[in-house]
Amino acid sequence: MMIRVTKVEPRSGHRIWLLYSDGVSGVVDLSGLTGKGVFQAWDQSGVFDCVHVATHGAVAWSDEIELCPDALYMELTGKSPEQVLSGLERRAW
Secondary structure, three states: OOOOEEEEEEEEEEEEEEOOOOOOOOEEEEEHHHHOOOHHHHHOOHHHHHHEOOOOOOEEEEOOOOOOHHHHHHHHHOOHHHHHHHHHHHHHH
């Protein structure tokens, strides 16, 4: 079974709170992206607050701004890609 984002909410300081299907939850700080490339859009009033889970599972603000839910999961948990993938393989059996 794939681990998916089930809920995302904006927080102050360009942070987001995430809830995953395996029960993992927490806050990820995205302030380091602010003002860079497509993330300049977050400087406009209200844009960052429009965060949502896209139909394909990405954490998104628009068609141009999406973040990988797996990368956010690893940031949140401190797990490596190998640890995340090995956990998925065990759950698939």
